[in-house]
Amino acid sequence: MKTMNRQRFLIAFALAACLTSAAVAQPKPGYDPSSTHIFPMGGRRGTKVVLRVGTECAPPLTRFHWQGEGVTTPQLLEEYAPFVGETSPRRLPTEIPVTYPREWQSQVEIAADAPLGTVFWRLSSGQGGTGSRPFIIGDLPEYIERESNSVADKAESIKLPITVNGQIYGERDIDCFRFAAKAGDVISCEMVARRLGSALDPLVELLDAVGKSLQVDEAHRGDDPIVVLRAPHDGEYLLRIANVTFHGSPACVYRINLTKKPFLLYTFPAGGQAGTNQELEVYSLDGTGKANITKAQVQLPKDANAPVAYQNDQLTGSVLLAVDSFPNTRDQEANDSLDEAQALSIPQTVDGQLSRADDQDWFSFAAVAKQQYSIWCWATRPASECLPTISLLNAEGKQLAASSSVQTTDGVCRITWTAPTDGAFMVRVRDLRYGVSGGATFSYRLSVATTQEGWCNFLSVLSTV
DSSP states (O other): OHHHHHHHHHHHHHHHHHHHHHHHOOOOOOOOOEEEEEESSEEETTOEEEEEEEEESOOTTEEEEEESSSEEOOSEEOEEOOOOSOOOOOOOTTSOOOOOOEEEEEEEEEOTTOOSEEEEEEEEETTEEOOOEEEEEESSOEEEOOSOOOSGGGOEEOOSSEEEEEEOOSTTOOEEEEEEEOTTOEEEEEEESGGGTOSOOEEEEEEETTSOBOOOEEEEETTEEEEEEEOOSSEEEEEEEEESSSOOOTTOEEEEEEESSOEEEEEESOEEETTOEEEEEEEEEOSSSSEEEEEEEEEOOSOOSSOEEEEOTTSBOEEEEEEESSOEEEOOSOOOSGGGOEEOOSSEEEEEEOOSTTOOEEEEEEEOTTOEEEEEEEEOTTTOOOOEEEEEEETTOOEEEEEEGGGSTTSEEEEEEEOSSSEEEEEEEEETTTTTOOOTTOEEEEEEEEHHHHHHHHHTTGGGO
């Protein structure tokens, strides 16, 4: 009898356990694969480059896809890449643990005639796919750092011009490189990291042979710094790269281009009408503490559907020039008030500079009743510091509409408006920090047109914003 009761108890317990388990069991969540980085982030055409591909939740035999001309790679990720970074300090048991993405070993072969610029790669597997990430095809000699090079005594020697590829791999990792220069040489160092999706928030320093920090010209492309040094003497110099925080990761990858030429910062105007010959003021950094300005002529293509890259053999870097179908002009000072407004034809594009903290540019145009007009204004990238705001006013100065670059996702001010009557109307351009900031780098482009003719023109401008 006791045995039968015991059996009944065990059966009931088992059934209860099963029912409880079924009631609370949840399906295991899926983990979509993601890519974190590729190292190096670029290579020189005509070479074969060993790669480390950073992933999270990517299974073996994940497919490796490339989009672009002149690159050939294996189709699958099959082998883990060996650890090559600098070991991080031991963490206390109370500290938050650090996890790093997994790296896979691969390679890419870049054709000798591969187009310079950007190609893209992505991953896919049975668990899902990833978005695309960029890879740069360049024409400078390439160097890949070797750990450990975190102190000046272990700095790696490089010869300019060169593109250095590195990783701020572990916590407190720093990368140091040495190079030789002569007195008066202009050394341009262009960091490329955040623009390519790197997790690195970079710091770049130039020091003399004994580790003293040197005075440099500095600019930025987004969060990527550009530093330019005029070498004060013959000898060796030290380049030091770090993360803003001491945290590092294999995903903290970078490319830095080093040349012995001044750096092309921007041009004014920042574009022109298709098919015309445009005179440019070319602004460059040469280590003297201020922008150097030279004149140049450029013939703009007849195709107004795409920007054109401007380069100068005497300078490092390039900028995109906007090409549109409208007549182009520059703002004419003084046009600082309603009474001094500069007259525009319709359609027209204006390149302007808010050269003082209290500078504001006024423009007037003749409108036709019931005609719809579109007005656009945007900062001329890559170097403009302007945050433009625009106002549409009537001839008496009453505001009819307004737009600010900080209220749009792409930084472009837009007003679409239908004229109530025939007559003169005004457009005023200010910086958001009116009364506080201004200067030659506060440059903008303004287009005024009927909506029908203006929309097609503006599509060609978006890629330069």
